[in-house]
Amino acid sequence: MPYLLVKQRFSDYTQWRTAFDSLDGQRTALGLDLVTVTRNMADPAEAVVLFRFDDMDQVRRHFPSPELEEAHRRGGVIEGSTQVTFLREAEAA
Incomplete structure (x- = not known):
């Protein structure tokens, strides 16, 4: 199963989390299953979010x-900070 890793910086976590949570329905419709929301221990103004999904397209x-762009504005996401990485599980050696 593939994964989606998203990193974002924000000005206020509560504002960011409210905007993030407002997209739950859209993520469900896309088949994105939330695995975890974390904050960078070295930089608490950065969120790292991991999702699972089935349909890449x-x-x-x-x-x-x-x-999504509107939620970024509402959430105070710092422009240019979003990093999106598509991952797949590594095969055993």
């Missing part, structure tokens, strides 16, 4: 989207 259509 469906998820890629979400990046970018008007709804």
Whole structure:
């Protein structure tokens, strides 16, 4: 199963988390299953979020989207800070 790792910097965690949570329905519709939301211990103004998903094409259509960009504005995401990485599980040696 593939994974999606998202890193973002923000000005206020509560504001960011409210905007993040507002997209729950959209993420569910895209088939994104939230694994965890974490904060960087060395930089608490950075969130690192991990999702699981099945359909790469469906998820890629979400990046970018008007709804996502609006949530970034509402959440105080620092412009240019978002990093999106698609991952797959490593095979055993």
